[in-house]
Amino acid sequence: MAKANKIYQYFTKAIPLPDGRRKYIRAKTQEELDAKVQELENLMSVGVDIGNNTTFCQLAQQWYDIYKKPNLRLRSQNSIKNVLNTHILPKLGGYLPREITPMQIQALMVGLSGKSNSLQSKVLAYLRDIFKVAEENGLVAKSPVSDRIKAGGKETEEKQPLTPDEAKLLLEKVTNPRARMFLLLCLHTGARRGEALALRYEDIDFEHKIVHIRHNAIVEEGETVISDELKTRAGRRDVPLSDELAACLLEQRKKAVPEYIFAMKDGKPLTKSAYRSMFRLIERELPERHITAHILRHTYITRLFEAGLDIKEIQHLAGHSTVEMTLSVYTHYDHISRAEETASKVRAAFA
DSSP states (O other), rough: OOOOOOOOOOOEEEEEEEOOOOEEEEEHHHHHHHHHHHHHHHHHHHTTTTTTTOOOOHHHHHHHHIGGGGGSHHHHHHHHHHIIIIHHHHHHHOGEEEEOOHHHHHHHTTTTTSSSHHHHHHHHHHHHHHHHHHHHTTSSOOOOSSSTTOOOOOOOOOOOOOOOHHHHHHHHHOOOOHHHHHHHHHHHHOHHHHHTTTTTTGGGTTTTTTEOOOOEOOOOSOOOOOOOESSSGOOEEEEEOHHHHHHHHHHHHHHHHSSSSBBOOOBOOOOOOHHHHHHHHHHTTTTTSSSOOOHHHHHHHHHHTTOOOHHHHHHHHTTOHHHHHHHHHHHHHHHHHHHHHHHHHHHTTTT
């Protein structure tokens, strides 16, 4: 016996739009239809373009293309796209902006409760910015991202520089030539990861003992792209070349054909996977410490403070765009130094 098809009765109404078009509303009951019509008329009364069917995903893409992409370096572009595609669009992408409620935003943030404070802050910042654009363009009457929503999560751990003994121990224990070269170069020049991986032998002035930092490596899985665009305008700088680093570079250049100091077998710059493999050889020699390329750079800057260099000199050598960035490192260094000095004085007082 054939199953009879169920027949649904729908109630419809056409709402005239300001541009002369009509928007047709459909519902299963008269009460539902009346509620939908009232909601849309309320939106129109405050200037919302209810005839615009741009989804949140499309709006986010427009926001990225127009407001973000033109002003950002490739690494920052990829960071925004990763946050959008991983944490925001899977939850909200298919909705119209005016359909998204404060409860949905709250639920999205609750789902990120186990993530870092940094990630949660980025998600909130992007949502607020996208909905600001939506307001300005008549897609929503009011942003659903409440001011009451705050980023939670674990704060990023403060970067602890290596002590002189830790740095010395690492240089003794890391025997792989490439890994040791990277370790020594970062500790003796303060180069950022991308700056170090982009260095060519032609950037090293052995006669005058200068390292010319002029390029940045955008490290990817398949291929690393070398760019003349550094992280900051102050990134283009000349750094003194230590005798130990100079000797290692000269020795390596005798055996190496590639133009890059850190290169694959085909002479191209290291890929992301090759870099990770190399850096693991450094990390394993000091497993009790969390070591990153930025920790090595932080260590270099701390050694400059310990050597008594002027704050402006250190700002230049570090490639910081503002002296405030350099001072943030100094504040940490000064706090540690004072704590050790205070402890010594207290012990002496009770000796």
